[in-house]
Amino acid sequence: MKRLCSTALAAFLVLPAAAMADDLDGLTPEQLLPLAQKEGSVTVFSLSSRIAKIEAAFEAAYPGIDLIGLDMSSTKQIARVEAEQQAGVHAVDVLYIADSPVVFTKLLEEKRIVNYVPPRVAGVLEDRYKAPLLTQRLSTKVLMYNEKAFPDGSPVTNLWQLTKPEWQGRVLMVDPSQRGELLDLLTEIALHPDEMAAAYKAEFGKDIEVEDGLEGAGEQFIKALIENDLIMLPNSDVLNKSVGDVNAKNPPVGFGTYSDRRDNEKEGWALQVANNVEPANGILFPAILTIADKAPHPAAARLLIDFMFGDDTPTGGPGFEPFNVPGDYAVRPSIADHPDSVKLGELKAWTIDPAKTAAARGRISDLIITLQ
Amino acid sequence: MTSTSLSVPSGSRLLRSGFLLPAALVLIVAVLVVAPLLRILLSTLTPEGLAAWTAVLASPLSTNLWWRPLLNTMLLGFSVASGCLLIGGFLAWLVVLTDVPGRRFLGMMASLPYMIPSFAAALAWGTLFRNSRLGGSAGFFETNGLAIPDWLAWGLIPTAIVLIAHYYSLAYTIIAAALGSVGADLVEAGQMAGARRPRIFFGIILPVVTPALIAAASLTFAGAVANFAAPALLGLPVRMQTLSTRLFGMIETGQNERGFVLALLLIAVSALFLFLSDRLVSGRKAFITVTGKGGRTKRFPLGAWRWPLFAVALLIGLLTTVTPVLVLAASSLAPQSGALFSNWTLHFWIGEGGGEIAQGQAGIFRNPVLIDALWNTIRLGLVVAFTTMLLGLALAYTIVQRKGTLLATLLSQLAFLPLLVPSIAFAAAYIALFGAPIGPFPSLYGTFALLVVAASAHNLPFAVQSGRSVLGQISADIEESARLTGAGLIRRLFAIIFPLAIRGLFAGAILVFVKMVRDLSLVVLLFTATSPVLSMVAYRYASEGFMQFANAITLVILVVCLAASFLAHALQNRVQKWKEQ
Numbered sequence: 001m002k003r004l005c006s007t008a009l010a011a012f013l014v015l016p017a018a019a020m021a022d023d024l025d026g027l028t029p030e031q032l033l034p035l036a037q038k039e040g041s042v043t044v045f046s047l048s049s050r051i052a053k054i055e056a057a058f059e060a061a062y063p064g065i066d067l068i069g070l071d072m073s074s075t076k077q078i079a080r081v082e083a084e085q086q087a088g089v090h091a092v093d094v095l096y097i098a099d100s101p102v103v104f105t106k107l108l109e110e111k112r113i114v115n116y117v118p119p120r121v122a123g124v125l126e127d128r129y130k131a132p133l134l135t136q137r138l139s140t141k142v143l144m145y146n147e148k149a150f151p152d153g154s155p156v157t158n159l160w161q162l163t164k165p166e167w168q169g170r171v172l173m174v175d176p177s178q179r180g181e182l183l184d185l186l187t188e189i190a191l192h193p194d195e196m197a198a199a200y201k202a203e204f205g206k207d208i209e210v211e212d213g214l215e216g217a218g219e220q221f222i223k224a225l226i227e228n229d230l231i232m233l234p235n236s237d238v239l240n241k242s243v244g245d246v247n248a249k250n251p252p253v254g255f256g257t258y259s260d261r262r263d264n265e266k267e268g269w270a271l272q273v274a275n276n277v278e279p280a281n282g283i284l285f286p287a288i289l290t291i292a293d294k295a296p297h298p299a300a301a302r303l304l305i306d307f308m309f310g311d312d313t314p315t316g317g318p319g320f321e322p323f324n325v326p327g328d329y330a331v332r333p334s335i336a337d338h339p340d341s342v343k344l345g346e347l348k349a350w351t352i353d354p355a356k357t358a359a360a361r362g363r364i365s366d367l368i369i370t371l372q
Numbered sequence: 373m374t375s376t377s378l379s380v381p382s383g384s385r386l387l388r389s390g391f392l393l394p395a396a397l398v399l400i401v402a403v404l405v406v407a408p409l410l411r412i413l414l415s416t417l418t419p420e421g422l423a424a425w426t427a428v429l430a431s432p433l434s435t436n437l438w439w440r441p442l443l444n445t446m447l448l449g450f451s452v453a454s455g456c457l458l459i460g461g462f463l464a465w466l467v468v469l470t471d472v473p474g475r476r477f478l479g480m481m482a483s484l485p486y487m488i489p490s491f492a493a494a495l496a497w498g499t500l501f502r503n504s505r506l507g508g509s510a511g512f513f514e515t516n517g518l519a520i521p522d523w524l525a526w527g528l529i530p531t532a533i534v535l536i537a538h539y540y541s542l543a544y545t546i547i548a549a550a551l552g553s554v555g556a557d558l559v560e561a562g563q564m565a566g567a568r569r570p571r572i573f574f575g576i577i578l579p580v581v582t583p584a585l586i587a588a589a590s591l592t593f594a595g596a597v598a599n600f601a602a603p604a605l606l607g608l609p610v611r612m613q614t615l616s617t618r619l620f621g622m623i624e625t626g627q628n629e630r631g632f633v634l635a636l637l638l639i640a641v642s643a644l645f646l647f648l649s650d651r652l653v654s655g656r657k658a659f660i661t662v663t664g665k666g667g668r669t670k671r672f673p674l675g676a677w678r679w680p681l682f683a684v685a686l687l688i689g690l691l692t693t694v695t696p697v698l699v700l701a702a703s704s705l706a707p708q709s710g711a712l713f714s715n716w717t718l719h720f721w722i723g724e725g726g727g728e729i730a731q732g733q734a735g736i737f738r739n740p741v742l743i744d745a746l747w748n749t750i751r752l753g754l755v756v757a758f759t760t761m762l763l764g765l766a767l768a769y770t771i772v773q774r775k776g777t778l779l780a781t782l783l784s785q786l787a788f789l790p791l792l793v794p795s796i797a798f799a800a801a802y803i804a805l806f807g808a809p810i811g812p813f814p815s816l817y818g819t820f821a822l823l824v825v826a827a828s829a830h831n832l833p834f835a836v837q838s839g840r841s842v843l844g845q846i847s848a849d850i851e852e853s854a855r856l857t858g859a860g861l862i863r864r865l866f867a868i869i870f871p872l873a874i875r876g877l878f879a880g881a882i883l884v885f886v887k888m889v890r891d892l893s894l895v896v897l898l899f900t901a902t903s904p905v906l907s908m909v910a911y912r913y914a915s916e917g918f919m920q921f922a923n924a925i926t927l928v929i930l931v932v933c934l935a936a937s938f939l940a941h942a943l944q945n946r947v948q949k950w951k952e953q
Contacts, residue, residue: 049913071908075624076796080897083800087807089817102626172506175608178621231506232611234604237919242508252507365625366427369436372611 024298025116029306033062035299041066042300044094045077047287050322051096057318058307065300074099074180078106081292085112090294093301096308097288098139099180100354101187101361108132113290118306121332129331132355135286136308138329140258140273141185142282142349144243146251147272154274156253159189159196160203163224171225172239172254175232176368181285185255186368187361188283188350190218195279202278219367226371236260244269255282258341259327273327275342284329284344284351310335393861394770394779400763401786404829408801409639409789416632424629428637437618437630438637444607445597445615445638448532449645452596453589455536459688460543460588466685468551469577470672473682479548480937481689486541487886487933488696489926491601493534495703496696498605501525506609526610534602537692539595542883543588549879550584550841551577569672584841586649591837594642594791619794632797639792646788697930704924720920736924745904749889750932752820752905756827757885761877763828764835765843769869771836772843784836791833799897802826823898830894831884838883842876843869878940886933906932 024032036042042065044051051069058067072080074097084091095113097103107113117130129135145154156162162171176182189196193216200208200217208217233239236256243254246268253274261271274281289305291298310316314336315324324330326340329347337343415421428438460482466472467479485493502511503520513520523529558580562572578585603614613621615638622631674681705716717723723735736742767787774780790798806816806825816822846869854864870877895905906929913921 075626076897078626079623079628079796079800080803083803083897084807084817086804087815087817089803089807089815091818099626106626106628169505170507175621177613178604178608178617178624180625183625232608233506234608238506238605242506245508247509248507250507361625362627365627366433369433372436372613 024302026119027299027302028119029303032299032303032306036062036297036303037064039297039300040064041068042093042297042304043068043070043091044096044304045070045072045080045092046096047072047074047077047098048096048323053322054308054319058304061307061318062303065303067304074103078102081107081112082110085293090292090296092292093295093297094304095288095290095292096136097290098285100133100286100288100352101184101358102180103288103290104132104354104358107290112293114293116291116302116305118302118309120306121309124333125331128351128353129286133286133288133290134305135331136289137287137323137331138284138344138351139287140282140284140327140347140349141181141255142258142347143253143274143277144256144258144260144271145253145274146244146246146248146270148246148270149248149251154253154272154276156274157276158199158203158278159221159280160200160224162253163221163228165228167228167253169229169231170252171228172231172233172242172252174236174239174255175234177365177372178232178234181283182255183361183365183368184285184352184357185283186222187357187364188352189221190216190364191356191360192279192350193217193219196221199278214367215363219364222364222367223371226368232372240267240269240271244271246270257327259325261327261340262325273342273347275346275348277348280348280350282349284347284349286331286352286354287323393766394774394783397767397770397783398779401767401783401832404825404832405786405790407805408798408829409793411801411805412632412793412797413636416629416636418629421629421633424627424633428630428633436613438634441613441615441618442637442641444528444603444612446641447528448535448603448614449593449597449642451532452535452539453593455532456540456543456592457585457589459536459540460545460592461547461585463540463544463685463688464547464551465573466681468548470674470681472674472678472685474686478682478685478689480941481693482544482548482685483541483882483937484689484693484934485538485696486545486883487890487930487937488538488693488700489601489890489929490535490538490599491605492696492700492926493538493692494531494602494605496699497530497534499699500695501530522610526606527612528607531603531606531612532596534606535596535599538599538602539592540692542595543592545879545883546588546591546838546841547581547584549838549876550581552875581841587837587841590646590649590788591791591834593645594788594833597638597642598792598794616794623794623796631794635792635794635797639789642792643785643789646785697927700923700927700930704920704927706920720918720924736921736928739909741904741909742906742925742928745906745909746928746932748904749906749929752823752827752895753885753888753932753936755820755824756831756888757881759824760828760831760835760884761839761881764832764839764880765869765873765877767832767836768839768843769865771840784840787836788833790830793830795830795891795894796897798830799826799894802898823895826894826898827888827891830891831887834883834887835880838876838880839873842873846872878943882937882940885936889929889932889936 024035044067046069049071051071055067055069059065077095077097078099081092081095103113108115115131115133117125117134122130143154143156145156156167161167174182176186196217197208208220210216210220211223214220214223231252239254239256240260240263243251243256244264244267245251256271258273261273263269264271289308291301291305295301307319309332310320310330312334314334315321316330316332316335320330320332320335324335324338326338329337329341329344416424427433463478463482467475467482472478498511500512501520501524503514503522503525504510505522505525509515511520511525558576559572562576567575598616600616600620603612604617604620607614607617615634619631619634619638622628622634704720705718719735721735722737767783771780771784802822802825803817806822809815816825850868851864854868859867889906891907895908899905899908906925910922910925910929913919913925
């Protein structure tokens with residue numbers, strides 16, 4: 001009897017809440033605000049400590065809602081959300097997270113997160129940024145070179161040049177078996193076999209022969225690159241110093257983060273993106289905003305995600321400005337690219353598809369491990 | 373004492389027969405260690421997990437995923453353990469048993485490197501030895517025209533050297549604590565029998581401190597095997613992978629099951645190693661040195677060797693402490709991470725916000741979060757050091773008292789395992805285990821208590837090992853006498869065991885405190901946003917590319933550890949007055 005009562009009570013409480021969550025998706029910020037204020041706070045795990053700036057701006061814009069921001073790498077966010085939900089704890093509302101292929105398999109497929117697209121921007125975002133998960137901005141892993149040592153532009157114009165003897169031991173990358181983004185980069189190359197084959201022909205003047213056991217020109221490229229003494233590093237700090245040092249005579253090139261160029265002056269670097277590269281110079285990957293399953297503050301969570309898409313000004317206003325740096329790209333079209341960066345449309349990088357990458361990266365990871 | 377009758381004891385006898393303590397300990401260790409490990413093991417028994425076992429052990433990947441990293445890991449573990457025993461043991465001997473000049477100073481220097489994060493030592497190595505393999509600016513030696521070969525700049529050898537430089541102070545702390553309790557009567561007996569100095573050393577002192585040597589070897593071995601920063605910084609550029617870098621990579625790229633399989637295998641291999649070393653100790657006679665009769669330690673006169681040996685010890689200290697601290701300090705003052713010794717500024721410490729430097733961020737001492745984090749860190753370190761040492765002492769007591777029994781072997785093996793479990797796996801298992809209410813116990817999620825529980829488990833090996841090496845030397849007849857006069861277990865613990873073991877306990881507590889204050893990975897998953905600790909603040913800065921802020925905070929952490937260590941030394945001398953000269 002007691003059990004029946006509690007079940008009924010639970011149904012009474014949970015059903016409307018579940019129905020409400022659906023309703024919440026359609027509400028405007030003005031309609032969300034009173035609900036969110038009633039909830040009182042919103043907890044976000046963030047891959048960037050710039051969430052501190054968002055906290056100040058959000059609390060100024062929407063008084064009465066306490067934003068609790070916790071910096072955590074994507075890997076740790078995933079581990080924590082998995083462990084929490086297994087324990088039946090639902091404490092976090094919003095994840096601001098990269099590493100999308102892992103998010104896709106470990107969180108989305110397991111229904112640990114739900115996708116939410118703020119109605120205010122739904123009409124202007126391209127479809128690929130709205131599903132399966134909402135993208136807030138794009139970050140990069142692209143070929144970077146030293147613009148002081150190579151004043152005439154990038155010394156590399158075709159990825160296949162990196163497999164030639166003159167680049168032996170002079171191409172750097174954070175170890176792709178240690179960092180997801182670099183694994184995603186190599187996976188993306190493998191997912192474009194035709195373009196890699198065409199680029200091979202353009203460079204060497206003949207058709208590529210793919211070895212047994214490898215699938216396509218992309219995988220052949222990965223093998224050739226690693227066998228040409230690709231140097232793997234522990235972190236991007238080392239990479240930037242090695243590639244970008246203004247005093248270097250004949251510096252190497254490396255697959256790094258375009259937006260690190262913003263630190264050139266401060267650090268004494270001359271990092272520049274190698275944009276004129278066939279068939280592409282690397283990848284654009286999404287920074288995702290998503291809501292945790294059974295988020296304790298569903299209205300405030302939606303309000304925050306809406307807020308982080310910025311306002312109608314070209315810089316995006318206080319909700320987006322902390323992320324408006326050269327080499328990071330807003331997906332909201334009204335926000336202009338930073339004046340110092342190559343326009344998004346002109347950047348020769350592939351934008352990854354988390355689902356496709358998730359399906360293929362296991363094989364590429366294994367390939368890299370066997371080649372090391 | 374160890375022979376309890378087989379018949380079922382009555383309630384009051386249960387208490388008296390010393391059955392209760394072991395039973396409680398088994399329960400605690402089961403909850404703290406076995407449960408999370410089981411959780412990890414279970415997650416590798418799913419279809420995905422089984423595929424991961426196959427991939428790691430029997431597939432084309434095995435060579436690079438398991439065998440070569442295993443070989444590197446073991447080479448690293450053994451070379452670091454032996455290097456640490458040699459250097460740590462040498463320094464401990466010098467400081468505790470000889471009349472070398474500046475003993476206090478040398479002792480302090482020798483306990484310092486463990487407080488400096490290992491990545492600082494690795495960075496220091498790079499500052500000196502980096503060659504042109506990576507391009508960019510070379511290290512000190514190449515800049516000055518000395519070509520550094522790859523094997524000296526990258527890979528196993530520099531990694532081992534850096535880890536020895538980091539962990540020898542752990543060995544020093546444990547061995548020094550044990551040497552401090554070698555009674556003068558033993559040495560004098562040897563001298564009276566006409567034994568020469570080497571004979572006394574190898575025939576008397578060495579056997580007596582063997583448990584401490586084994587403890588030091590086990591902990592430094594495990595530390596080297598589990599260390600991530602040094603092999604990642606120095607090994608990856610030449611594609612040297614260890615089990616810890618592999619494990620980190622697997623988790624980082626979302627292949628959790630493979631990561632857990634590697635972790636379990638690493639635990640198995642290290643447990644085997646520990647088991648063998650355990651056999652080594654239990655196979656020989658115990659040497660009891662704290663008998664209640666001996667006088668204070670007698671010092672060997674070094675004669676003409678006083679100053680040369682002082683110079684050697686000083687050099688070791690300078691190279692392993694001053695260099696990394698200098699690099700840390702310089703990098704907290706230099707606006708550019710590439711040019712450490714130019715354009716110094718105090719901005720990152722005390723600068724006002726809003727300027728051009730550091731994207732407008734104010735210096736760390738103007739950051740209100742810092743004081744908060746400092747307080748949290750100290751509180752956490754103290755609480756964890758206390759709970760862990762209490763538990764560690766109880767465990768060590770039981771293990772020593774019941775030496776050779778299955779219970780003792782089991783407890784000592786289990787207590788050692790947490791050292792080898794990667795923190796991220798440990799923390800995730802803890803959230804999953806204690807996040808939900810268990811029976812009458814409320815959920816510990818997000819509480820300080822959960823962090824203390826997890827951290828106590830994680831630090832248990834240190835507490836047990838240092839407790840063991842000290843307790844192993846306390847004579848049973850002291851306790852026996854007390855028991856005859858009717859003193860209960862609690863009374864005996866506080867009146868006899870604690871005072872005699874206090875030196876070793878403080879040494880262990882310091883290790884735990886330091887480890888806790890430095891630790892990040894465990895904390896970052898378990899703590900909530902509202903209670904920052906220093907390592908989290910440092911990580912936050914580092915992940916945003918503000919290395920100077922991160923380094924400045926690392927120095928603050930170092931200062932906290934140093935202060936704690938001074939305090940402990942002072943307390944040690946107060947409570948063991950009979951050791952004073």
